[in-house]
Amino acid sequence: MFIINCPYCGKRDQVEFSCGGEAHIERPKQPTELSDDQWAEYLFMRKNIKGVQFERWNHTHGCRKWFNMVRDTSNDKIHATYKMGEKPPIK
Amino acid sequence: MSNELRINKNNFIDQTVRISFKFNGKKLFGFKGDTLASALLANDIHLVGRSFKYHRPRGIMTCGSEEPNAIVQIGSDPASTEPNVRATEIELYEGLEAFSQNCWPSVNFDVGGINNLLSPILPAGFYYKTFMWPASFWEKYEFFIRYSAGLGKSPTKADDDLYDHQYAHCDVLVIGGGISGVISAKLAVEKGLDTILIDDKNFLGGSTIYQDEESSKINNANSNQWLAREIESLKNYKNLVIKSRTSLAAFHGYNYLLAREALTDHLSVHERKNKIRQRLWKIRAQKVIIASGSIERPLIFNNNDRPGIILSSSIKKYIDYFGVKTGKNISLFTNNDSAYETAISLSKSGVNVNVIIDIRENSDSNIVKEAQKLGIKILWGHTIVETNGYKRIKSFEAMKLSSNGGNVVGNKIKFNSDCIGISGGWTPMVHLYTQSGGKLQFKSNDNIFIPDETKTPSEQISVGSCNGDFELDDVVNNTIYNVKKFISLDKSSYDKINVTCSKESSKKNIWLLPSDKPLYKTKPFLDFQNDSTAKDVKLALREGFKSIEHVKRYTTTGMGTDQGKLSNMHALGIIADTTGTNMGELGTTTFRPPYTPLTFGTIVGRNVGKFFDHTRKTAIHNWHVDNKAEFENVGQWKRPWYFPKNGETMHEAVQRESKAARESAGILDASTLGKIDIQGSDASEFLNRVYTNAWSKLAIGKCRYGLMLNEDGMVYDDGVTTRLAENHYIMTTTTGGAANVLSKLEDYLQTEWPELDVYLTTVTDQYSTISICGPNSKNIIKKIIPDLNLSDENFPHMSFKNSKIDGVNCRIMRISFTGEHSYEINIQSNYANDVWKACMDAGKEFNITPYGTETMHLLRAEKGFIITGQDTDGTLTPSDLQMDWIISKKKYDFIGKRSLYRSDTIREDRKQLVGLLTDDPKEVLEEGAQLVEDINKKPVEMLGHVTSSYYSPNLNKSIALAIVKSGKKMKGKKLIVPMEEKNINVTITDTVFYDKENKRLNA
Ligand SMILES: [Zn+2]
Secondary structure, three states: OOEEEEOOOEEEEHHHOEEEEEOOOOOOOOHHHOOHHHHHHHHHOOOOOOOEEEEEEEOOOOOOOEEEEEEEOOOOEEEEEEEOOOOOOOO | OOOOOEOOOOOOOEEEEEEEEEEOOEEEEEEEOOEHHHHHHHOOOOEEEEOOOOOOEEEOOOOOOOOOOOEEEEOOOOOOOEEEEEOOOOEOOOOEEEEEOOOOEOOOOEHHHHHHHOHHHOOOOHHHHHHOOOHHHHHHHHHHHHHHHOOOOOOOOOOOOEEEEEEEEEEEEEEOOOHHHHHHHHHHHHOOOOEEEEOOOOOOOOOHHHOOOOOOEEOOEEHHHHHHHHHHHHOOOOOEEEEOOEEEEEEEOOOEEEEEEEOOOOOOHHHOOOOEEEEEEEEEEEEEEEOOOEEEOOOOOOOOOOOOEEEHHHHHHHHHOOOEOOOOEEEEEEOOOHHHHHHHHHHHOOOEEEEEEEOOOOOOOHHHHHHHHOOOOEEEOEEEEEEEOOOOOOEEEEEEEOOOOOOEEEEEEEEEOOEEEEEOOEEEOOHHHHHOOOOEEEEOOOOEEEEOHHHOOOOEEEOHHHHOOOOHHHHHHHHHHHHHHHOOOOOOOOOOOOEEOOOOOOOOOOOOOOOOOOHHHOOOEEEOOOOEEHHHHHHHHHOOOOOHHHHHHHHOOOOOOOOOOOOHHHHHHHHHHHHOOOHHHHOOOOOOOOOOOOOHHHHHOOOOHHHOOOOEOOOOHHHHHHOOOEEEEEOOEEEEEEOOOOOOOHHHHHHHHHHHHHHOOEEEEOOOOEEEEEEOOOHHHHHHHHEOOOOOOOOOOEEEEEEEEOOOOOEEEEEEEEEEEOOEEEEEEOOOOHHHHHHHHHHHHHHHOOOOOOEEEEOOOOEEEEEEEOOOHHHHHHHHOOOOOOOOOOOOOOEEEEEEEOOEEEEEEEOOOOOOOEEEEEEEHHHHHHHHHHHHHHHHHHOOEEOOHHHHHHHHHHOOOOOOOOOOOOOOOOOOOOOHHHOOOOOOOOOOOHHHHOOOOOOOOOEEEEEEEEOOOOOOOOOOOEEEOOOOOOOOOEEEEEEEEEEEOOOOEEEEEEEEEOHHHHOOOEEEEEOOOOEEEEEEEOOOOOOOOOOHHHO
16 A cells, blocks of 8 residues: 655545556547547557556545656656656656 | 363463353353464364365365365354354354364264265266256256355355544554564654554564573564563654554555454454444555565375374464464474474474474574484485374374475385475565455475565565565564665664574475375365365366366365465476476466455445435436326436326326326436536537537527537437527436536537537536426416416527516426427526425316326337437447438538448448338337347348337327348348247337327427
8 A cells, every 4th residue: 555645735644545446548639630540649548567567546535636656667656746747856 | 261272371272261152153251362273272173164176075274374274154143144254363252152064964074074985976067067067957067066165154144243443644554563673663663654564463563572582682682572572662652653463454556555354253242332343444555564474385295184284383373372272193294494493493382292293304593502412303305195183183194205306215104193294485475465456476496486685666565474584583583674764764773683583494395295096096175265286276277277266166276265365386386397497587477356255245235224225316216106107217316117007007108198298298207317507608509519419599588499419429328409699509418328428528618629618517406397288287377377378479489588487587498209289498496396295286176197208218218209228229320220310411510520421321221220110009118129020040140129019098009119130121021030939020100109290399
């Protein structure tokens, strides 16, 4: 069970949060311009990394804000959390 | 009480307090401080159970949580009886009743013992090979296997006991109250850290606390005396919490640990009343120090499982701690020095030590010399090849080991003994360490796996014998050094500590000891609880199993309730020896929580009965209860399902309610529908993006039905949204979807469209909704709100009016889910019950009939309205539902739009929603029933299934909705619904069965 540092509330137990999958996938601004394959790439394709992964998380049972997290999936170490729209502090 | 097996010299057992208990119905006595096992041994009872597969007699083998044999059923009360309790762990209390498990009819005469004679035909994988074929016979075998396997009896009534959960936060958690744990805790509190020390026993001190020997000294005191003073000194520290009788169950990431505190299990039954039985601690620790110790290994030799064969260190604990002799003429069998400590303890207590069989060639350590000085006979370089005695060991035979240890040579020497202490070295308890994600390294000189400090998760260390230190000086000195470093402590009261002890000078290990008989004629048990032998492991290897995880499952080695605490290392060793691999490369099996079994009560705590889940009730709930509603669970909501009158069946009630709603007036509590208040200057644009239809032009005061998709184009939720003001809407969602819809909308607002000025607030609980439908609904509303102009011109279908009922603001929507002329009153929830009653009073003359969800479903099905989640399942597009009319062609984008013309979503042979009529109008289809066209063509092609089905009292026939492949093009086509007893003929129709012209909306 992680301790997650919500960028708005501070450190809280993992039970207050839910994970929303891979981060930094922007919804296409002009979906109608896209081919089936391009749209499918946005819709279905997600990375499943062993190692450092960028994820969306929601403080569901807290401030209800969405934010991003850098987590190493191999050891669950959380390297950083940061607000939506901000650049990841780690590459 | 005179008892020749009790000695009268120790500080741990209160021999002034006699406790009576029953074992297999026989009344016995023990003392305060005994475990069930020590009390049984003091009564000369070794035989406590039968083994799992061969039903061989088995005795108490250990004194702790690793016990494989002494597994008992406690109590006979159907609510509180508990199976699989280790007799070595349960503290004796007045009135304790224990029973042997896995024996029938009794432990002394066991029918299953015949399996022992059949054992040549019960090899590894026997269950897989025999009972799994033919598969259809499994049901027949299963009864006999389960009956004779007998893993205890489950309680048959609800557990009356109270269980608790509690959180704890600390700077340092020390796991284990042995000498290294006590030293660690002392260092932590000296540093001023908030510390919790937990230990599973009722008494701190581990095995050192009864280690009263001249050869092991700390600061010139015997180690037990030194430790007792240290434990006493801990009481002075306010920043230390000591939790005894608390065992660690799980060590998760981020130093989150679960521990079970047993609060009343040691009390007599009448002292337990109204007390919490066990508490689950959820601990967050900044730092964790694991001092979980080690357990002694057995030796693997022929017939090593007879009652009376006990781990050597356990014999020592029984004599030194409990004051119980485990036999009168005891022999020891060892490959290391620790058995000599036992020999010395026994000798000092006046127990005859017959012989020590040592597989080593010699040893000249101090402790061996001390034993020799006491006149104890040692047979070097020998092994036991056979043991005798069915229900209790009587004698054994030893032979000399060949020089390479692979065989035995010379003559057999026979010894009489009623107890053999065995010691195969020590296994560090690394379970908790590996649970937390730590990786192990193999230390070959001791044949042990220990924590690899380069691969240890941060903020934890292991100290003492769980870290591979077995001798007192190493334990003490390394613990002090490592803990000081770990908590950054410069100086401590231990800095000038002086430890002396006997040092082991020679080591020898043979995983599978040879016998003069060939292996196939011997029974060298590995896993005593699951009855797997070294032969089984070798057979599995011959049959091609290589991975340790596979061998484990095939032979069931290590799969008992003890999780192989005694057997895993030997299994690994034998695999390594047989296959010529290095044990370090083989690795271990995975250690999973819980470390020792937990009761379900402890896991669930207070979350039982009505606390299991939240129950949501509407403001009108009590009226429904008073009026005998049957309820249905919808999510967490309790919704009236139907209101039976005068003993009506559900069918009768629903038929009556449905007819009344169409003929005069029906009333429904629709408060559970999700309600989201949407405000902001971009509210219209926001709705444009989340619904498939257009919203910008919806006039203030008007309502519109909307369909919400997922980005993949599949229908997600639906409901009516009303424009209350220029920048103010109220959206309704399905009951079950309310929370998810809000989350989804928030997600889009926060992450994709942060530029939109929109605010979402859930008001589901704040407003209640009363829906009145039917031709007389207008007359009823007129009576309640006389000054509201209900003319179609002023208040048409799909519009809303602000109004007042008895001075209370309310919103009246003229919307309909039944196809009837109807109104929804939305009012602050604390007034809803009164308004409902007012509606009932006003409607009395019109036979206003309350109806529940079932009638609501029936009425909407007559109109062909879908229920998302019933007629849809996340695989249907609006077009699949024949709802193309709701897709805006003009809007550039909305959630899911692009997916609506992917190559897959435009396929014409997708499953599509249709109506169904049965050829026999009385025949009601089962929801979920399959639809086929040709019953004779094999395999029969499944075209779809029934999603909704009812008998319509208003049409006097059965109606159904279904999804069918290419259904849109199939109107008029005949299909078959094959059921177990008959095939039902159906015809595909339009989805609207009733009032296709929507005349009744304005009736
Ligand atoms: Zn937050």
